[in-house]
Amino acid sequence: xxRPTKAESAIKRDPHQLILHSAREEIQKNGILGLxxxxxxxxxHYSVSAIYRLFGDRDGLLAQVLGDMYEELLTxxxxxxxxxxxxxxxxSVDDIVALAPAPSSPETLAIGRTRVQILAVAATNPALEARxxxxxxxxxxxxxxxxxxxxxxxxDGQVFDDRVFTIVIVNQLLYYxxxxxxYATSDDDYYRFLKDKVTSIA
Numbered sequence: 001x002x003r004p005t006k007a008e009s010a011i012k013r014d015p016h017q018l019i020l021h022s023a024r025e026e027i028q029k030n031g032i033l034g035l036x037x038x039x040x041x042x043x044x045h046y047s048v049s050a051i052y053r054l055f056g057d058r059d060g061l062l063a064q065v066l067g068d069m070y071e072e073l074l075t076x077x078x079x080x081x082x083x084x085x086x087x088x089x090x091x092s093v094d095d096i097v098a099l100a101p102a103p104s105s106p107e108t109l110a111i112g113r114t115r116v117q118i119l120a121v122a123a124t125n126p127a128l129e130a131r132x133x134x135x136x137x138x139x140x141x142x143x144x145x146x147x148x149x150x151x152x153x154x155x156d157g158q159v160f161d162d163r164v165f166t167i168v169i170v171n172q173l174l175y176y177x178x179x180x181x182x183y184a185t186s187d188d189d190y191y192r193f194l195k196d197k198v199t200s201i202a
Contacts, residue, residue, distance in 0.1 A: 019044045019051055023065045032117045037061065063127035066118045070132055073111055074139040081146050091153040093160055097194045100169055102187045103177045112175025140170065164198045 022044035026035050037058050041048045055061040084099060085091075101108040122129040147162045154160055177184045185193075 015046060015050065016054055019046060019054065020065050020068070023061055032066065032121055035062065059125045059127055062121055062125055063131055066121060066128055067131035067135065069114065070118050071135050073114065074135065078139060078142055085146060085149050089153065090155060091150055092155065093158050093195060093198055096150055096160060097191055097198055100194055101174060103174045103185060103190050104187050108174050109178050116175055160198055164194055168197065
C-alpha cells in the first residue's frame with residue numbers, strides 16, 4: 001500500500017483542509033447548487049456546527065471552496081501562457097491567436113460550465129463576489145504583463161491589438177457557443193475572426 005503524500009497527510013491533520021476537500025468531492029458529485037453542508041460534514045467526519053465555526057455559514061464555505069476553484073482555473077491558464085512565452089523567442093500574430101481557447105474544446109466547455117456556476121453563486125454570495133473580484137483583478141494585471149511580453153516579441157511590422165484578449169476573450173464565456181448547435185461558431189471561423197481583429201487597430 002502506497003504511503004500518503006505530504007499534502008494528503010496535511011489534509012488529514014487540518015480540519016479546515018479536510019472540510020474543503022470534502023466540499024470539493026460533494027461539488028464533483030452533486031454540482032455546486034447541490035452541495036449539502038450535512039453531507040460535507042459527514043464525509044469530513046466533523047459536525048455541521050464545526051463547519052459553521054470555521055466558515056461562518058454555507059455561503060462562507062462556498063466562498064472559500066469556489067474561490068479556490070476559480071483561482072486554480074485562472075492560474076492554470078496563466079501558467080500555460082507563461083510557459084509558451086518562455087519556450088519561444090520571436091512570436092507571430094498566428095502564435096498569439098493560437099493561445100486563445102478553442103470554442104469546441106472539451107476542456108474549454110468544462111471550464112465554461114464551472115465558471116458559469118461559480119459566477120451564478122457569486123451573484124447572491126457577497127463574500128464569494130468579493131473574493132472573485134480580488135482574484136480576477138490580480139490575474140488581469142498579470143495577463144496584461146504577459147500580453148506586453150508577447151507584443152514585444154512580434155516581428156517588425158506586425159501589429160497586435162491586445163483589446164482582443166483584454167476585452168473579447170477575457171469577458172466572454174465560450175460555453176454559450178456550445179448551446180447554439182448548428183448556429184455555433186466553428187473553431188476555424190473563431191480563429192480567423194481573432195486574427196482579423198488582432199491586427200486591426202481602430
